[in-house]
Amino acid sequence: MDILLIGHGRMGQLIEQTALSAGDRIAGAVDINNLCDLSTLPAADVAMDFSSPAVLPAAADYVRRTGTPYLSGTTGLAEADQQILTDLGQFAPVLYSANYSVGIAVFARVLRQISDVLKPDFDIEMTETHHNQKVDAPSGTAKLLLQAIDPAGELTPVYGREGLCGKRGEREIGIHALRGGTVAGEHTVSFFGVDEILEIRHRATSRQIFVNGALHMARKLSKMPKGRYDLQELLFGGGAL
Numbered sequence: 358m359d360i361l362l363i364g365h366g367r368m369g370q371l372i373e374q375t376a377l378s379a380g381d382r383i384a385g386a387v388d389i390n391n392l393c394d395l396s397t398l399p400a401a402d403v404a405m406d407f408s409s410p411a412v413l414p415a416a417a418d419y420v421r422r423t424g425t426p427y428l429s430g431t432t433g434l435a436e437a438d439q440q441i442l443t444d445l446g447q448f449a450p451v452l453y454s455a456n457y458s459v460g461i462a463v464f465a466r467v468l469r470q471i472s473d474v475l476k477p478d479f480d481i482e483m484t485e486t487h488h489n490q491k492v493d494a495p496s497g498t499a500k501l502l503l504q505a506i507d508p509a510g511e512l513t514p515v516y517g518r519e520g521l522c523g524k525r526g527e528r529e530i531g532i533h534a535l536r537g538g539t540v541a542g543e544h545t546v547s548f549f550g551v552d553e554i555l556e557i558r559h560r561a562t563s564r565q566i567f568v569n570g571a572l573h574m575a576r577k578l579s580k581m582p583k584g585r586y587d588l589q590e591l592l593f594g595g596g597a598l
Contacts, residue, residue, distance in 0.1 A: 358576060361401040361425065362386040363416050364408030368430070371568045372405060379572070388412075395419040403428060403575045410434050417441055426450045426578045430457055430571060432497035446585035452578045454588040455497025457570035461544070462592050464559050465505040468546060472506045475555070479548040481506060482531040486543040494534035498544055503532065506546070 358381045362369045365388045373383055384401040387394050388408065395415045400423035406416050407430045420427045426449050429442065434453075445451045456462075475481070483506075485499040495516065503514065512530040525531075542561040547554060561567070577591050 358382070358579060359384040359402045360575070361398065361404040363395070363404055363406035363412060364388055364431070366407070368407040368564060368567065369405075371564055372407070372571065375565070375568050376572060381572075396422075399423065400425045402426070403579045405429075405571060405575055406431055407571075410438055413438055413441060417445055420445050420451070421448050424449045426575075426581070427452070428571065428575050428578055429453045430455065430567070433493045443585045446583055448583065450578050450581040450583055450586060452574060452586045452588065452591065454574075455501045456542075456567065457574060457588070458559070458561060458566045459570050459573075459592070460559050460561075460566070461498060461501070462570075462588055464544070464557060465502055466589060466593065467557065468502060468505040469508070475548050475550075476512075479550045479555070480525060480529070481512070482533070482547045482549065484533045484535060484543075484545050484547075486535040486537070486540050488539050488541065489536050491536060494536070495532050496534070496542070496544075498542065499532055499534075502544060502546060503530065506530065 360376055360381055361384045362373060365386045369386065373386065376383065385394065385398050389412065392412060392415050395418065398419065403426045404420065405428050409431060410433050419425065427445060432455050442451055442453050483499060483502060485496045487496060507530065511528065513526065513528050515529050515531050517533055518531065541563050543558065545556055545558040547556045574588065574591060578586065
């Protein structure tokens with residue numbers, strides 16, 4: 358598989374090393390310093406983008422021009438950026454996920470299945486923990502899990518609490534970010550009921566799990582028809598969004 362890397366930081370470099378070890382070829386690697394190369398690079402089997410939101414316009418132009426399948430794991434995207442990804446589905450198969458861990462995909466699927474049962478009688482809180490170099494909060498994965506818990510947006514997210522904030526609202530969901538050390542990523546969703554607590558936790562001990570999942574999904578995506586895809590649908594069945 359010929360892979361174009363967009364973003365060549367720690368994640369991009371790990372993808373490159375793992376892909377080369379598996380016999381894949383790196384068709385090119387671009388970052389903010391040589392972004393203009395995207396205007397001339399030919400099509401690849403797949404483009405894998407783990408960069409920043411500022412890179413999306415150039416990456417989108419490349420996909421429109423070449424029809425290259427496009428997998429993005431860039432976090433911090435705004436609603437307008439998500440719409441760009443959806444529109445790109447007219448030109449190529451497109452997949453976006455804030456987390457390519459198979460374990461997180463199962464975590465989200467479980468939350469979708471149990472949350473409606475628990476919401477009426479349980480208070481829901483989420484914590485996410487990452488290394489001290491992470492620049493955004495809450496994490497993209499926390500947002501992904503929130504969407505799984507509350508797809509209709511019926512709950513009100515509360516990002517941390519301080520001072521005399523009053524008692525907890527019935528429709529609140531607390532989301533709390535911790536930063537420190539070299540933690541690759543840990544997410545815990547807690548359901549607090551009367552005299553019982555249910556907790557579901559995922560702990561990543563290295564970025565390699567995200568790399569392995571992203572490459573697995575890239576191979577699937579390269580064989581799909583045009584359209585915007587969801588990680589859950591590609592893993593567990595279903596078509597384009």
